[in-house]
Amino acid sequence: MMQTFQFGPWKIAASEIFYISKLSLGLVNYKPIVPGRMCTVVYVLVLPRRVVPRFADLTSEEVTDLFHSAHTIAAVVEKEYKGESLTITLQDGPQAGQTVPHVHVHLIPRRAGDWANNDDIYGEIDQKEKELAKELKRKTAAVDNEERKPRTPEDMASEAAALRKLFAQAENIWSA
């Protein structure tokens, strides 16, 4: 059995993880974003391994590890997805749009003209954040009533596996 990790109240498979450090994880997202004028943009999440809801709950060591991870992942993901910039957002608490009560940083490669209005990306993030909780729940309940087709575990595993090769990893969580 492949190892599982915790994302809020839900379990995620090691196959969906593309980055691991001592205290953080990099995770591919459940549904691709499809902006109007560009091809699919996949974006990633970076989270502490310990399940805590708020940024303020992190220890100093976790803050360092989380943002060093984000720093490393940002550079690689921007290059890999041929981005020119990055949107980096932490919805810290439910009133900021957070749906999964586990600190997570959104990292989205951006290109000129990818959204008609630059900040439309946040409508997408908001939408995807809502879907994130649903999708994690669905994976647990195996019920899917949503219109937009989520990615298959195979799709996600395949993307995570490709990304994984681009990073030095703190440990091997992927061998069966």
Added chain:
Amino acid sequence: MMQTFQFGPWKIAASEIFYISKLSLGLVNYKPIVPGRMCTVVYVLVLPRRVVPRFADLTSEEVTDLFHSAHTIAAVVEKEYKGESLTITLQDGPQAGQTVPHVHVHLIPRRAGDWANNDDIYGEIDQKEKELAKELKRKTAAVDNEERKPRTPEDMASEAAALRKLFAQAENIWSA
């Protein structure tokens, strides 16, 4: 003369700074946000002292210092402004909406119902980011053609002074 610091190509006065660490600064913003149903929400920026445009340009030590600063400031600012959550955003590069070519993290206390749609905050951030460059330029050029009244230096200094007392500071940049 009070010390000045650099924010991209522009100078900022120590009086507008409420937080200083070895490698980072906390700065009050130039214009308040006025959401539809709530009172004025003031938000703050956290930036590295060294002028570099992109997140990837930061050294490892700067990343640590910047996000430890953000971590410290986030908790205090949320409490001070009676927030329930925080929107934390880094527009990393012009295609992500960055207008001042100097890494800066937006920290905005959030409350239930402060914006009708949760992600409308990003329209505000986008707008304010545009105004930020203009306002920094205006302060240099002393020309103001904008509709929304910017805050006076006195307003900003007063807010920064109040916030300043809430933090342990790395050095005293405020004595004349």
